[in-house]
Amino acid sequence: MKITLYSMFSRVTVLKRLLLGLIVGLLAARLIGGVAPPENMLVHLITGSLMGMGYAWLFGTQTPRGMADLLNGFPVAIGAWVLLGVNLYPLLTGSSPMWQANAIITALPTLIAYLLMGSLTGLGYGAICHWFGQRLGLLTAVVDPPPVQTHLVILGGGYAGVAAAETLEAEFAHDPTVGIWLVSSTNYLLHTPMLSEVAASAVNAQHISPPLRSAFRRVQVVQGSVERVDLTERIVYLAADAHSPQSQLPFHQLVVAVGAIPNFFGNQSIEANSFTFKSLDDAVRLRNHIIDRFERADHEADAAVRQALLTFVVAGGGFAGVELMGSLNDFTRGITASYPNLDPDEVRIVLVHSGETILPELSPTLGQYAQEKLAERGVEFMLKTRVTGAEAGCVLLGEKAIATHTFVWTAGNRPSPVLQQLGVPLTQRGQLEVNSYLVSPTIPYLWAAGDCAQVPDKHSRTGFAPPTAQHALREGKVIGHNIAATLRKRGLTEFDFKTLGSLSTLGHQLAVAEIFGYRFAGLLAWLMWRTIYLSKLPTLEKRVRVGLDWLLDLFFPPDIVQTIDFGRETKEDIYDKS
Numbered sequence: 001m002k003i004t005l006y007s008m009f010s011r012v013t014v015l016k017r018l019l020l021g022l023i024v025g026l027l028a029a030r031l032i033g034g035v036a037p038p039e040n041m042l043v044h045l046i047t048g049s050l051m052g053m054g055y056a057w058l059f060g061t062q063t064p065r066g067m068a069d070l071l072n073g074f075p076v077a078i079g080a081w082v083l084l085g086v087n088l089y090p091l092l093t094g095s096s097p098m099w100q101a102n103a104i105i106t107a108l109p110t111l112i113a114y115l116l117m118g119s120l121t122g123l124g125y126g127a128i129c130h131w132f133g134q135r136l137g138l139l140t141a142v143v144d145p146p147p148v149q150t151h152l153v154i155l156g157g158g159y160a161g162v163a164a165a166e167t168l169e170a171e172f173a174h175d176p177t178v179g180i181w182l183v184s185s186t187n188y189l190l191h192t193p194m195l196s197e198v199a200a201s202a203v204n205a206q207h208i209s210p211p212l213r214s215a216f217r218r219v220q221v222v223q224g225s226v227e228r229v230d231l232t233e234r235i236v237y238l239a240a241d242a243h244s245p246q247s248q249l250p251f252h253q254l255v256v257a258v259g260a261i262p263n264f265f266g267n268q269s270i271e272a273n274s275f276t277f278k279s280l281d282d283a284v285r286l287r288n289h290i291i292d293r294f295e296r297a298d299h300e301a302d303a304a305v306r307q308a309l310l311t312f313v314v315a316g317g318g319f320a321g322v323e324l325m326g327s328l329n330d331f332t333r334g335i336t337a338s339y340p341n342l343d344p345d346e347v348r349i350v351l352v353h354s355g356e357t358i359l360p361e362l363s364p365t366l367g368q369y370a371q372e373k374l375a376e377r378g379v380e381f382m383l384k385t386r387v388t389g390a391e392a393g394c395v396l397l398g399e400k401a402i403a404t405h406t407f408v409w410t411a412g413n414r415p416s417p418v419l420q421q422l423g424v425p426l427t428q429r430g431q432l433e434v435n436s437y438l439v440s441p442t443i444p445y446l447w448a449a450g451d452c453a454q455v456p457d458k459h460s461r462t463g464f465a466p467p468t469a470q471h472a473l474r475e476g477k478v479i480g481h482n483i484a485a486t487l488r489k490r491g492l493t494e495f496d497f498k499t500l501g502s503l504s505t506l507g508h509q510l511a512v513a514e515i516f517g518y519r520f521a522g523l524l525a526w527l528m529w530r531t532i533y534l535s536k537l538p539t540l541e542k543r544v545r546v547g548l549d550w551l552l553d554l555f556f557p558p559d560i561v562q563t564i565d566f567g568r569e570t571k572e573d574i575y576d577k578s
């Protein structure tokens with residue numbers, strides 16, 4: 001029979017492990033205290049018990065492994081030394097923390113004592129688990145887990161899908177008969193508010209996209225593309241590809257959170273000749289394309305062709321378009337220093353918007369402010385103007401045209417077309433209709449959230465929840481709780497969330513924000529934007545990485561390394577497109 005420390009452990013098991021850690025730590029402290037500084041045995045005993053519990057907390061679920069147990073004691077010992085020996089104990093005795101080099105040198109002998117104590121704790125803990133673990137109830141015999149009886153399948157690894165999966169994982173943490181699957185075409189969660197920073201080379205692409213797999217312990221992540229869903233047979237069919245050899249997933253409850261895609265309103269010329277700005281691929285491709293245009297412009301003698309290469313047009317004055325515009329403006333003007341043959345005044349950034357003021361989601365005064373500030377920084381606005389078409393090398397605005405090689409379309413979204421494969425009637429906008437419990441009014445095992453769902457919202461002007469991340473993730477949580485309540489035959493919770501606020505960055509140290517009805521603009525709003533969205537970025541690791549990117553950005557110019565080769569266009573190609 002296979003013995004392991006890791007299983008569906010209960011709170012009692014955790015408490016027993018902590019107790020064992022405490023006892024082993026105390027014994028180790030008693031032993032080491034006799035031969036190593038400091039002289040004070042009480043300090044040793046307190047340290048030992050804390051270290052022992054820390055060890056049990058961190059490594060108590062591992063199978064005893066001899067040498068590895070000893071080595072595991074070292075990081076615990078070093079952590080305890082820094083926390084207790086260098087900081088806490090000196091403070092408790094009225095001295096200052098031992099941060100200076102000479103103080104740390106005097107504390108080194110105690111580090112040796114801590115390391116000895118740590119390794120002894122690890123060895124002792126592992127040995128007791130090895131010989132007595134099963135009798136003490138610390139080890140669990142892993143017999144075949146009970147078969148999964150209830151299949152919960154979530155489609156979409158965005159804010160809504162991940163929030164639903166996290167909530168379901170917590171709800172069924174101790175019930176192995178419930179299996180949870182999360183299907184997503186990408187293997188990461190994209191933190192969209194920072195997408196413009198990727199396009200502008202301010203933040204590394206991986207840093208805003210935590211991997212889905214590391215977010216879960218029990219949820220099975222399947223990278224794959226949903227092709228269709230049979231709601232009668234209750235089976236999800238995935239496109240057969242290398243990522244998803246498992247082509248069918250049966251379900252008892254289905255959550256649909258597949259988000260939205262760009263909407264070109266049937267204009268094929270725009271679709272064929274524009275960049276979209278929704279995914280990580282889009283941002284990386286755009287960044288590379290812009291650098292590529294600069295490389296070409298740098299050795300282009302024809303002024304008209306050079307001007308087209310250095311003209312960047314964004315359609316759409318909503319959050320996505322304006323944030324992108326602000327970041328691109330900084331990026332393109334910032335990198336001209338690396339291209340000595342180019343005149344910074346040749347860079348042209350144009351925002352085309354059909355409304356009178358940009359950022360219609362915010363108060364008109366903030367939209368006006370954003371417009372004025374961006375105009376001061378060189379952005380050109382074409383308001384009350386619609387893009388009517390696009391060709392290679394040119395954007396059409398009715399009678400007028402702008403020669404450009406970079407046209408980004410952010411002027412519309414529509415729900416993912418995969419919804420049409422569900423075989424249920426959709427709303428006029430193509431969304432899946434759900435009631436305030438986020439379940440389909442006609443199919444009790446079909447749930448939907450996020451940009452692909454029409455969610456009733458009494459706080460919104462339209463009567464439906466707006467397509468934002470803050471709504472999507474709260475809807476996902478409500479679905480998680482409601483599925484659990486359905487399976488446990490309890491009452492459902494209504495989705496009831498009032499928008500906290502909206503923020504939009506406009507580029508370097510400039511933003512606008514409206515939070516709880518209060519308006520902010522300028523540097524303060526920009527600091528709020530950074531603080532709020534950094535705190536919302538999942539995982540500490542990614543937050544640290546983005547923080548470091550921002551820090552380095554203060555000292556170094558934008559990175560112009562081109563990581564996608566678009567192939568060698570001939571000179572005629574460039575002329576033809578302008």
Ligand SMILES: Cc1cc2nc3c(=O)[nH]c(=O)nc-3n(C[C@H](O)[C@H](O)[C@H](O)COP(=O)(O)OP(=O)(O)OC[C@H]3O[C@@H](n4cnc5c(N)ncnc54)[C@H](O)[C@@H]3O)c2cc1C
Pocket residue numbers: 155156157158159160161183184185186192193194195196224225226227257258259260277278279319320416418449450451452467468469470471472503
């Ligand atoms: C540039 C930009 C900036 C934004 N800034 C903000 C902001 O500052 N604040 C804010 O609140 N909101 C912002 N938003 C809006 C926000 O990103 C969306 O409202 C939110 O992502 C919606 O979440 P969701 O889970 O419904 O969809 P998404 O986050 O889009 O996730 C959809 C998921 O479904 C998966 N998927 C799609 N089709 C399939 C398929 N066929 N098979 C398998 N998987 C599939 C995708 O891979 C993805 O994982 C921004 C959006 C963009 C594009």
